[in-house]
Amino acid sequence: MMTFKYSNSVPKSNENATADILKAASDPKVISFAGGLPAAELFPVEQMKAASDKVFDLYGQEVLQYASTLGYLGLRKEIVKMMKERAVETSVDNIAVTTGSQQAIDLVARMLINPGDVVITEDPTYLAAIDVFKSYGAEMVGVPMDEDGIKTDALAETVKKYPEAKFIYTIPNFQNPTGRTMAIERRKELIKIANEADLPVLEDDPYGAIRYAGEFLPSLKHFDTEGRVIYLSSFSKILAPGMRLGWIVASQDFMAKFALLEQNADLHADNLAQYVVAQFLQDVDVTEHIKKITDVYEHRATLMLQEIDKQFPKNVHHSIPQGEIFIWVEVPGVDTKQLFDECIKHDVAFVPGSAFFTNEEQPGTFRMNFSNMNDEQIVEGVKRMGAAIKAVQN
Amino acid sequence: MMTFKYSNSVPKSNENATADILKAASDPKVISFAGGLPAAELFPVEQMKAASDKVFDLYGQEVLQYASTLGYLGLRKEIVKMMKERAVETSVDNIAVTTGSQQAIDLVARMLINPGDVVITEDPTYLAAIDVFKSYGAEMVGVPMDEDGIKTDALAETVKKYPEAKFIYTIPNFQNPTGRTMAIERRKELIKIANEADLPVLEDDPYGAIRYAGEFLPSLKHFDTEGRVIYLSSFSKILAPGMRLGWIVASQDFMAKFALLEQNADLHADNLAQYVVAQFLQDVDVTEHIKKITDVYEHRATLMLQEIDKQFPKNVHHSIPQGEIFIWVEVPGVDTKQLFDECIKHDVAFVPGSAFFTNEEQPGTFRMNFSNMNDEQIVEGVKRMGAAIKAVQN
Numbered sequence: 001m002m003t004f005k006y007s008n009s010v011p012k013s014n015e016n017a018t019a020d021i022l023k024a025a026s027d028p029k030v031i032s033f034a035g036g037l038p039a040a041e042l043f044p045v046e047q048m049k050a051a052s053d054k055v056f057d058l059y060g061q062e063v064l065q066y067a068s069t070l071g072y073l074g075l076r077k078e079i080v081k082m083m084k085e086r087a088v089e090t091s092v093d094n095i096a097v098t099t100g101s102q103q104a105i106d107l108v109a110r111m112l113i114n115p116g117d118v119v120i121t122e123d124p125t126y127l128a129a130i131d132v133f134k135s136y137g138a139e140m141v142g143v144p145m146d147e148d149g150i151k152t153d154a155l156a157e158t159v160k161k162y163p164e165a166k167f168i169y170t171i172p173n174f175q176n177p178t179g180r181t182m183a184i185e186r187r188k189e190l191i192k193i194a195n196e197a198d199l200p201v202l203e204d205d206p207y208g209a210i211r212y213a214g215e216f217l218p219s220l221k222h223f224d225t226e227g228r229v230i231y232l233s234s235f236s237k238i239l240a241p242g243m244r245l246g247w248i249v250a251s252q253d254f255m256a257k258f259a260l261l262e263q264n265a266d267l268h269a270d271n272l273a274q275y276v277v278a279q280f281l282q283d284v285d286v287t288e289h290i291k292k293i294t295d296v297y298e299h300r301a302t303l304m305l306q307e308i309d310k311q312f313p314k315n316v317h318h319s320i321p322q323g324e325i326f327i328w329v330e331v332p333g334v335d336t337k338q339l340f341d342e343c344i345k346h347d348v349a350f351v352p353g354s355a356f357f358t359n360e361e362q363p364g365t366f367r368m369n370f371s372n373m374n375d376e377q378i379v380e381g382v383k384r385m386g387a388a389i390k391a392v393q394n
Numbered sequence: 395m396m397t398f399k400y401s402n403s404v405p406k407s408n409e410n411a412t413a414d415i416l417k418a419a420s421d422p423k424v425i426s427f428a429g430g431l432p433a434a435e436l437f438p439v440e441q442m443k444a445a446s447d448k449v450f451d452l453y454g455q456e457v458l459q460y461a462s463t464l465g466y467l468g469l470r471k472e473i474v475k476m477m478k479e480r481a482v483e484t485s486v487d488n489i490a491v492t493t494g495s496q497q498a499i500d501l502v503a504r505m506l507i508n509p510g511d512v513v514i515t516e517d518p519t520y521l522a523a524i525d526v527f528k529s530y531g532a533e534m535v536g537v538p539m540d541e542d543g544i545k546t547d548a549l550a551e552t553v554k555k556y557p558e559a560k561f562i563y564t565i566p567n568f569q570n571p572t573g574r575t576m577a578i579e580r581r582k583e584l585i586k587i588a589n590e591a592d593l594p595v596l597e598d599d600p601y602g603a604i605r606y607a608g609e610f611l612p613s614l615k616h617f618d619t620e621g622r623v624i625y626l627s628s629f630s631k632i633l634a635p636g637m638r639l640g641w642i643v644a645s646q647d648f649m650a651k652f653a654l655l656e657q658n659a660d661l662h663a664d665n666l667a668q669y670v671v672a673q674f675l676q677d678v679d680v681t682e683h684i685k686k687i688t689d690v691y692e693h694r695a696t697l698m699l700q701e702i703d704k705q706f707p708k709n710v711h712h713s714i715p716q717g718e719i720f721i722w723v724e725v726p727g728v729d730t731k732q733l734f735d736e737c738i739k740h741d742v743a744f745v746p747g748s749a750f751f752t753n754e755e756q757p758g759t760f761r762m763n764f765s766n767m768n769d770e771q772i773v774e775g776v777k778r779m780g781a782a783i784k785a786v787q788n
Contacts, residue, residue, distance in 0.1 A: 002592070002620045002645065004651075007511075009505065010654070037459060045455060049447060049450035053443060056439055061435065064434070065634070065636050066431055099659075102660050128661075132658045136401075200398060242458040242460065242664075243665065244664045260404070261404070263522070264496075266497040267522075270636075272666060
């Protein structure tokens with residue numbers, strides 16, 4: 001049988017610790033706080049069906065034909081409006097629709113990283129971004145965070161140490177995995193540091209629209225006067241992730257190159273999904289839909305935090321998210337791999353912190369998700385985790 | 395303003411000769427034989443709408459949620475059946491659904507090519523594959539063709555000359571751009587050469603199902619006993635390209651690595667499109683639908699060939715396709731760039747051969763497409779081209 005000789009882009013091992021965790025967590029009797037899935041019961045199925053019917057009636061042949069790489073103009077116009085609500089003035093010429101924001105992360109990485117280049121990220125950060133950056137040969141340099149997001153004094157030092165770094169990757173709102181939000185002063189400071197060092201900033205904002213506490217904060221792109229911020233977002237968390245649709249907003253110079261790479265990657269994002277989402281955005285009150293999601297997630301976050309305070313030992317720290325779907329927990333002195341195994345025995349799961357760190361792992365940390373579990377599961381799951389923590393601490 | 399420092403993967407120039415050609419050809423008064431678009435009037439719009447309604451009713455929440463990287467199992471089962479009709483026995487574990495077969499080309503290239511590696515192709519070949527291979531730093535080595543496809547004696551010599559080549563890329567059925575079909579003996583010979591040299595074969599088969607002349611020929615994958623053929627196909631030409639859905643069939647070893655890269659690239663292909671196509675395949679007689687396309691394309695091919703014979707000078711050569719959408723033409727002694735400009739003056743367009751060659755361009759060659767033009771346009775367009783050829787020959 002053929003033994004393939006793979007390129008340097010292919011991981012030597014097929015092992016995937018996260019996949020193993022998600023697999024263990026997918027056992028139906030396990031209460032899983034491990035994934036990052038939106039609440040499926042909030043998906044606007046009937047409205048999507050109505051939008052889809054309308055699209056087939058209005059644009060039947062057009063929607064099934066090859067289309068422009070940068071995306072359906074009707075959808076890009078809707079994105080311009082959404083960006084305005086996010087305090088970013090832009091135009092359809094600065095926007096491309098992508099096959100999820102994951103594709104945008106992959107293509108931007110490919111556009112900027114040569115093997116050996118440094119990429120600066122928050123530490124911890126989104127693990128599928130780490131995987132992508134590493135697949136292009138990046139050396140990852142993490143910058144520590146606190147409750148106000150990335151520590152900009154540490155970032156300034158890191159940038160000084162790595163003047164040839166290729167870009168700063170950041171998730172300012174309700175960060176994955178920590179749930180933390182970058183404070184407004186930190187945002188301004190980050191842009192100042194990037195300007196002084198002439199570094200691009202890759203701002204990943206899939207979560208920002210679902211905020212249930214604190215005030216709206218303008219994105220980094222809002223403060224960008226030099227076209228250095230590449231802004232990414234997604235319909236996955238406000239509408240539906242199964243329709244793989246994200247978008248990128250960047251300078252027109254950058255977008256001209258991006259289009260060449262997107263064309264090579266898959267010609268364009270699925271046209272049916274693009275038309276259906278555009279039609280949905282035209283016909284449905286999205287603000288109301290987002291409010292519905294926000295209310296449910298606020299309720300679940302509040303409940304989970306309350307149960308953590310009740311069921312976990314007193315020395316446990318946790319983040320208090322202002323939006324979206326993650327809580328970051330630290331149980332001092334606990335080995336989270338051992339805790340994970342103990343939790344699986346108790347039929348409950350989370351993601352150990354180790355997956356998210358680019359530098360040294362902060363021991364005893366892990367990520368909990370509450371968006372896809374009902375009240376009963378949250379109460380029972382946190383209780384089981386509390387019991388598991390006590391078991392490994394003894 | 396920010397000046398980005400791009401990686402080696404990014405073309406230095408934003409120039410895109412093909413994009414310029416397609417732009418010139420998109421003028422509404424131009425009769426375009428330049429693109430490769432399927433006939434939109436044959437898209438099964440009403441049946442797709444019915445499938446879509448059924449999918450929302452049956453799987454509403456599931457179809458809108460995140461899903462498996464390798465693709466919807468229901469669709470992979472349908473692909474197993476289609477592969478059987480193509481004389482390939484396989485299983486769902488050997489198949490991934492991709493965002494068009496373009497994504498599969500991109501990911502396979504990324505899996506196998508390090509900068510400087512040699513890739514062997516038919517010469518001429520699919521230009522977006524050339525672009526992808528080059529973007530990973532491949533050195534392209536083309537092998538000449540005749541009416542029976544790639545010349546296997548020349549291939550054997552090339553393989554001897556480049557024993558470290560990474561793979562052979564081939565389009566055996568109704569090749570893009572030539573419309574030629576690889577003869578059965580050549581298929582067997584190609585597999586023998588690949589076996590002896592221990593080379594992978596990337597078999598790209600987007601067109602094979604639409605055959606209107608000659609006999610069905612088994613794919614290279616059919617003759618593969620060592621898991622060395624990576625087979626690609628697509629729903630773009632048998633159903634609709636706007637729904638970006640292709641697939642890959644390969645050994646399970648290869649697929650394990652492919653899944654890691656597809657996950658990085660976009661997590662998974664659009665779920666709505668996957669469910670709708672699977673439902674369509676279950677509910678509709680696809681053989682009948684393919685027959686309808688085949689009949690129309692046979693008619694258009696026949697008409698275009700007849701008009702070429704009538705309107706073009708006697709010394710013109712052209713391929714006679716057994717299926718799908720392209721005719722390859724050679725007008726000896728003509729500069730095709732000059733001819734293209736002359737044709738645009740006559741409001742008719744094609745694609746000059748230069749775009750498709752990896753080695754030296756064969757002068758006077760170009761590609762004509764007939765799938766997306768009606769009878770009147772074909773007759774009038776070929777007449778205009780005949781006039782333009784006479785104009786540049788004088």
